[in-house]
Structure formats: C-alpha cells, structure tokens
Amino acid sequence: MIYGEIIHSSHPDHKLILEHRDTPYNCDGCKELGFGSRYTCEESCNFHLHKDCASPEATITHPFFPGCLFHFHAIGKPDRFCDACGRDIKGYVYHCFRKGWDLHPSCALLPRIIEDGEMKLVLRREVTSKCYRCGKKELRKGAKSWSYVSTCKECHLHVACVKEILLENWEKKRPRDGKFECRAETENSLALESRDSKLQIVLQKKESKPGKLAKFTKMLKIAITLIMAAVVGDPTALVATLIASLINH
Ligand SMILES: [Zn+2]
Ligand SMILES: [Zn+2]
Ligand SMILES: [Zn+2]
Ligand SMILES: [Zn+2]
Incomplete structure (x- = not known):
C-alpha cells in the first residue's frame, strides 16, 4: 500500500x-x-x-481528566454529548468507563495552546469570564464547553460557539442530501460571513470607543480563525490562513 x-x-x-x-x-x-x-x-x-x-488510538488519556482512561468506540451510547464541546455524539467517540466522560476524537486532540504571532490562546476546562459569542460562562445547563482564552485575558470563546459559527455559515451551503459536496474549485466553497450577528451584539456591549472596538474585533477575528482551524481537526497555519481569507472575503 x-x-x-x-x-x-x-x-x-x-x-x-x-x-x-x-x-x-x-x-x-x-x-x-x-x-x-x-x-x-x-x-x-x-x-x-x-x-x-x-487511525484512532485504542486508548488515550487527557490532561483535563487525570486518572481517566478513554477507550475508542466506533459507535457511542445513544443520547450522549461531548464533554469538550457539548455537541451530540453521533459516531466515533473516546469514552471513559470510570467516570462516563465522552469526547469527540477531534475534541480530544484539541491543542492545549494555539500560538500565532502576538496571539496566544490557551484551552481551558473552567473559565472565569464570559464567552464573547454567547455572553455566558456555561454553555447551557448541564452542558459545559471548553474554551480558548487569550493570555491577555481579553478574549474568551467557547469551543462550542466557534463550532456553531462554522456550522451556521456552512449549513447555508449544504446540499439536499445533507452532505457537503467535494468540489474541485476552492473559490466560494466556504463563504464565512465576516459579520456574525450575535458576535456583534456582545462586542457593542463590551467597548464603546470605535478605535478600541476595531482593534478588539480584529483580535477576536484572529482568535476565531485559529480556533476554527483547531476544531475542524487541522490546526495548521495553512488552514488558519485559508479560513481567514474566506472570512475577510
Ligand atoms: Zn466535541
Ligand atoms: Zn472525524
Ligand atoms: Zn459561548
Ligand atoms: Zn467509496
């Protein structure tokens, strides 16, 4: 082969x-x-x-769950959600029998630190600040989401919320059969919108001075881009750059 x-x-x-x-x-x-x-x-x-x-590992460990051993399963139990992003488990999963944790493979492998020039984002299980997308600390009652927090503490985004931004934009492009087509051309294949309505609202509350807001928006965009590249399972600079160019389109 x-x-x-x-x-x-x-x-x-x-x-x-x-x-x-x-x-x-x-x-x-x-x-x-x-x-x-x-x-x-x-x-x-x-x-x-x-x-x-x-090519999953048969078992993995995760620093957020010390003492837990996660086993790979091709099909998880019904009605489970991922303890990293809060979304449903519909297929492959890493499951901990001892405590009952479930992780999507791509969530289990989210990088602990994403660094790009001035921006450094750290993956956190617990957070003290509110997410800039949903305005909440906890995703919803009973379901938490890990977050990426910038080291300057200015920027906090739930992994779940970044996935949602991606989905909202991609769903519009989804064909009838529910699967994305794989087209050869790259242009307009992923038209992420630069102005995410929910994000705008939270931003307006945060800063009123236009100069500060513009700077913050720029930073937030970089953060979202980097996290997006991580959540889709390809946290490379190439993918981050590509997503950024599509957002700014
Ligand atoms: Zn997940
Ligand atoms: Zn997968
Ligand atoms: Zn959020
Ligand atoms: Zn085939």
Missing part, C-alpha cells in the same frame, strides 16, 4: 486517499465538521474521515 492510502473497515470496498482540499466536509467517522486534510474515498462516494478518525 502506498503512503497516504488506506483501506478502512468503515468503508472497506474502496481505498481512502489522504489529501488536502480547501473545502469543508462531514467526517463519516465522528460525524463532525472537517476542513483541510482528510482521507477521502478514491471513488465518488463522498466519504471522508478526519486523519485522527481514520
């Missing part, structure tokens, strides 16, 4: 090819969003897997 090609048990009839495309996809393993690098069926099945979903 050539490097970058695999046969996967979830799609055994065709080879999957590792490739990088500037289009979003639904991962057929964890059912979560993906962007950038992925394993794609070489036939036109529209079948995709995150790299980390294609």
